[in-house]
Amino acid sequence: MADENELILSELPDDELVTQMQDDLYDGLGEEIVDGVNILLERGWQPYDVLTKALVAGMTVVGNDFRDGILFVPEVLLAANAMKSGMAILKPLLAETGAPKMGKMVIGTVKGDIHDIGKNLVGxxxxxxxxxxxxxxxxxxxxxYLEALAREEADILGMSALLTTTMPYMKTVIDELVEKGRRDDYIVLVGGAPLNEEFGRAIGADAYCRDAAVAVEIAKDFIARKHNQMSA
Incomplete structure (x- = not known):
């Protein structure tokens, strides 16, 4: 028998539903996120509004709590997977409506390195x-990396390394961009446990990101600056 206190998402008004979806995202509840996304779309919400007001707003709280040590990697992965469930519905609709994008990033773990949890989390x-x-x-x-950056017309290159032996390969990639005259076309962000800010500067990256939450803040900041420069 259903619990009398059980929430019925479709009975909630829009503002309460959005708040509930943010809570469900925080708790990593993928099925509930799918239901919430579909309900808002049925109510005539634009896909971009569903994305920003329900999902992105919810993930912002997750990111802040991860940064502040309240949430840990397993919980963030659960939230991110729930987000992906909602995104699977929204992506084709966003493409159709030509919704504005924050920017585009090509990301990968560098040659010789097979660690991917941190990279996946950043993505x-x-x-x-x-x-x-x-x-x-x-x-x-x-x-x-170079082929993908050109093909995808990306804004950001993200590189990850978890081994001290593979860290130097990041410089190889950046040097290749310099050699081809394409270094200034992209924002280059690097991350991984053995790295630090000093290393990021030494190899010519734009920024070192110590974790996924910081990566989001830095990426947003660089994209905003890029847009400002273009409109100036």
Whole structure:
């Protein structure tokens, strides 16, 4: 028998439903997110509004709590997976309506390195913030990064390394961009446990991101500056 106190999402007014969806996202409840997205769309909400007001707003809270040590990686992954369930419905609709995008990022773990949890988390969190993310996976060679950046017309290159032996390969990729005269076309963000800000500066990256929540903040900041420069 159903619990008398059980919430029936379709009976909630819009504002309460959006708040409930943010709570469900925080708790990693994918099925409820799918139901909520469908209900809002049936009520005539624009896909972009569903994305920003329900999902992105919810993931912002997740990101802040992750940054502040209230949530940990497993919980953030659950929330990000719930977000993906909602995004699966919204993506084709957003493409149809030509909704504005925050920006586009190509991300991958560098050649010789097969660690991907951190990279996956960054990708999911950036998607949660409204970015389009193209994930090249692990063991990514310089040529693959460069091809993807050009093909996807990306704004940001994200590189991850978890081994001290693979860290230097990030410089190889950046040097390749410099050599081809394309370094200034992209915002280059690097991350991974053995890195630090000093290393990021030394190899010519735009920024070092110590975790996924910080990566989102930095990416947003750089994209905003890029837009300001273009409109100036």
């Amino acid at each position: 999911m969190m950036l998607e949660g913030a409204g970015f389009e993310v193209v994930d090249l996976g692990i063991n990514t060679a310089a040529e693959a």
